[in-house]
Amino acid sequence: MKYVCSLLLFCFLLTGCVAEEIIDEVPILFIVGYDQGENGKVKGTISLQTFDPNQEVETRAFEAEAYTSKGLRNQLSGLPKPISIGKMAVLLFSEDMAEEGIIDILDSFLRDPAAGRLIYVGVVEGSASELIKNEFQYLQGIGPFLQNLIKQSVEYGNMPENNIHLFDYKYYGDGMDPVTPILRMEETEVKIKGLALYDDDKMVGKLNLDEMFIFALINKSFSAGLYELELPDGEYANLQKIKSKVKYKVENGNTDPSLNISVKLNGNIVEYTGEKLTKEKKTEIGQTFEKKVEAQGLDMIAHFQTLGIDPFSIGDHARSQTRNFDFKKWDERYPDLPVTIDVKVNIGESGIID
Amino acid sequence: MEQKRNDLLISPFLIMFIIHSNQVGVGILGFPRYIAAYTGNDAWIVVIITGIIFQVFIWMMYRVLSDGSFDIIDLHNKWFGKWIGSVFNLALMMYLLLGTIVILRTFIEVIQAWMFPELATWIPVAMYLLLTYYVLAGGFRTVAGICFFGVLIPMWLVFTATAPIKFSTFSNLLPIMDHSLKEIALGTRQMTLSFVGIDILLLAYPFLKNPKSSRIWAHMGVLLTTLIYTMVMVVSLAFYSEGQLQQSIWSTLIAWKVVELPFVERFEYIGITFWCFVVFPNICLTMWGASRVGKKVLHIKQKYFIFILITFVFIACVMVVNRDQVDYLNTLTSIIGTYVYYFYIPFIFLYSTIWRKVTRRI
Known part of the structure; x- marks a missing residue:
């Protein structure tokens, strides 16, 4: 039962x-x-x-x-x-x-x-x-x-x-x-x-x-796909497997802030329209890329500052590097924040032929 | 105090699982935001501090229990006499029952909020309580076994903490120690609710083989809890921004939403289902504790007393109908828990030390 x-x-x-x-x-x-x-x-x-x-x-x-x-x-x-x-x-x-x-x-x-x-x-x-x-x-x-x-x-x-x-x-x-x-x-x-x-x-x-x-x-640190880079002599180089390592450094976040972004880039060259891909050529490609990232990056941040927006999370980076961080003061100072970018490019492989 | 038969006792290492499973319940699914409300990015430090404080409580409890094979019910009677002792014992029973009601009702709220909005409260309550009766009828050894599996079976869920890391920003934890001592203290008080549960030791102690040598396992139990809580806290702080975390009621469950598996789109459903294993030992243990009090103080056979308790818990759970009431229950338990741990346990610790000295002199 x-x-x-x-x-x-x-x-x-x-x-x-x-x-x-x-x-x-x-x-x-x-x-x-x-x-x-x-x-x-x-x-x-x-x-x-x-x-x-x-x-x-x-x-x-x-x-x-x-x-x-x-x-x-x-x-x-x-x-x-x-x-x-x-x-x-x-x-x-x-x-x-x-x-x-x-x-x-x-x-x-x-x-x-x-x-x-x-x-x-x-x-x-x-x-x-x-x-x-x-x-x-x-x-x-x-x-x-x-x-x-x-x-x-x-x-x-x-x-x-x-x-x-x-x-x-x-x-x-x-x-x-x-x-x-x-x-x-x-x-x-x-x-x-x-x-x-x-x-x-x-x-x-x-x-x-x-x-x-x-x-x-x-x-932030990122690995990108393919990028076509225009060189000063009118030739083009294709970079692949570009990896970036990024560090934001904000100094004096509460008093007189300044920002330095260090970007380390690693990439391979997979295509080049010029004649021969010599060592000098590779350094040149690297340097061109460095200048481009730096100039465009600075332009972009200046543009963000005039818009009063912060897609790079710079304010958050400042918070994480400053004790007793004051967001109110930061918001006032953000539009005039001095920014520097250091870019270092390292070209790794360039395919299986010279 | 009768000497217990050896086949009714459990191995000392099981106390680790008993303590750990009674500590971890539904709180872990949403505690980060309450702590972060006070201490922001330093909330993980609060978890570790509270963990250390609870190690001290374990030590205190073992000091209290160390002479002979008594549980807290016998000690209350011995210290305060039969009448005042019984008042203490009944208060203990009410506290344990409140624990059962809070955890059961809160978990059912999770089920209703996430999985089955139309599910009536009484159905899962009835299922749980029937199962509880089945386990309690098997005696303490069965309860201890449930605790063992209640920790082991869901243990694999810790690996799911790796999924949110892909979308996490660990610089959220910086700068370390950016909050005042007062904020840390307030956070610690808030954190106490998630750590309560080691009080079951006061009742389980006489059931341990070589109870004195089991202390290390009790400490391990609290350590395991601390590690898991710290992990959950660190992942939550990195996965959510501060404002966002304050918005998230069940932050741990929401973080499971980014777990991607080929055969299931919403991982929380698996997580919540496995959480039934986590919640069940809690209910068994607290109900068992309450029924012990009934047996020893009210002299009602445990078999019948469990029926009374189950009816009581059933009615109480069904009477709680909305989120605000669940919240109120949790706040109430938090307050009572704070008093139990920060006043009652140091009090019995001091009292038993003095008692021991006085009786030894006589």
């Missing part, structure tokens, strides 16, 4: 207590794009994918307008529910949306336990909605494609590490400002166009691809 009773009890305990979600039936969301709608509303566009074991992956785009990000979900009435956002990979914002500030929308994803922290945040030149609706014939769907595109350019390309967590990190942290990639829709494809610069959560500027590369090298 005892056993029968306990068995019955456990049968009762084993029944499902909450709503079930079956992977083959739940539409999965990979990408959401936000544009400015009418009367201060937000226009959201999503691309859903359903994975049916018997059929091909089905992708569809939907569009709705509401005041909040979660409100959009209610508005998406023409669509099977519930939607799973566990695999959310990319959030896109149109440029005018990003200029208004995006933290409110990011907040709804940061707050949701189902959402990840490796979601990429990107800015679209033009309309995010059009980019998502245009399928571009990408077989895996636009969401996973963009995720891969950004991931590859962080891992093997010249883009600094970025995702929703790092955006949040820099938004709430003192003495730093976030960056995100910029994308542009072209006739048949989507391209990365550079980096968007933010003041808190409002986009205030852009870096192009060339500047993005220099930014990534100076920002």
